[in-house]
Amino acid sequence: MRTESGTGQPERLRPAVIVAIALPVLLAVAVAAISITLRIRGVTGDTTPPPAETGPLAVAPVNAPGAGTPECAALLAALPSTLPGDGGTLPSRPQAAPAQPGVLAWAASPRPVVLRCGMPRPAELNPTSALLEVNGVRWLQLTDAAPDSALTSYVAVDRPVYVVLTAPNAAGSGPLQVVSDTIRTTLPAAPVAVR
Numbered sequence: 001m002r003t004e005s006g007t008g009q010p011e012r013l014r015p016a017v018i019v020a021i022a023l024p025v026l027l028a029v030a031v032a033a034i035s036i037t038l039r040i041r042g043v044t045g046d047t048t049p050p051p052a053e054t055g056p057l058a059v060a061p062v063n064a065p066g067a068g069t070p071e072c073a074a075l076l077a078a079l080p081s082t083l084p085g086d087g088g089t090l091p092s093r094p095q096a097a098p099a100q101p102g103v104l105a106w107a108a109s110p111r112p113v114v115l116r117c118g119m120p121r122p123a124e125l126n127p128t129s130a131l132l133e134v135n136g137v138r139w140l141q142l143t144d145a146a147p148d149s150a151l152t153s154y155v156a157v158d159r160p161v162y163v164v165l166t167a168p169n170a171a172g173s174g175p176l177q178v179v180s181d182t183i184r185t186t187l188p189a190a191p192v193a194v195r
Contacts, residue, residue, distance in 0.1 A: 051109065052090070052108050053093075053112070054107045056094045056097075057093050057094070057095055057096060057112055057114075058095075058096040059096070059099070059105070063120060064100075064116060064118045064120075065120060066117070066161040068101050068102070069160075071117075071118075072102045072117035072118045072161055074186050074187070075117055075186050076104055078185070079115070082106070083106050083113060083174060083179075084172075084174030084177075085108055085170075085171040085172055085175065086170060086171060086172035087109070087171075090107055090113060090171065090174075091106065091107050092104065092107075093106055093107045093112055101118075102117040102118040103115065103117075106175070108170075108171045109170065110150055111151055111168050112168075113165070113167040113168070115163065115164070115165050115166075116163070118161050118162070119162040120162065121193060122157070122162070124140060124142060125155070126194055134180040135181050137184050138156070138157055138158040139155060139157065140157050142154070142155065150168050150169055151166055151167065152166070152167060154166075156180075157192050157193075158190055158192050159183060159188070160188065160190050161187070
């Protein structure tokens with residue numbers, strides 16, 4: 001077996017040593033280049049949601065026959081200006097003109113929390129509907145039919161007016177709990193009208 005002068009290593013092992021040293025270096029350079037390219041293009045592995053918008057919210061007009069009732073006025077006046085969310089406190093969000101009656105909103109990501117008071121009885125409410133009770137208020141949970149929807153709506157069905165709370169799933173249960181407490185103390189309980 002021939003050896004290099006002075007090293008004692010066989011000549012045929014030299015390429016294997018070079019590859020063993022060069023391969024991890026090349027891999028590290030490739031990973032760094034890909035990472036830099038993705039950052040330059042704005043693609044990152046960051047999964048934190050974008051900050052919530054806090055400017056005026058354009059609210060679509062909907063049929064809300066009870067929005068102008070004294071019950072809705074009392075509820076809207078009693079609701080807090082902030083709600084708790086999984087990401088911290090959700091501040092109130094003003095409506096863009098023209099403002100819709102019976103509506104309040106709070107800034108959240110990816111979509112705002114929106115409360116509508118005075119809505120019609122939901123068509124989904126029937127004798128076999130599963131109701132969720134939160135802090136003494138009975139809610140009908142409505143999930144969006146869109147695949148991978150990030151929103152859930154809840155309809156308070158045991159009060160003199162129907163109240164709909166739509167919130168992003170990422171907000172957690174805090175908005176529903178606080179709104180339930182406010183409804184319980186502001187609006188008297190009523191029988192659930194399933195027909």
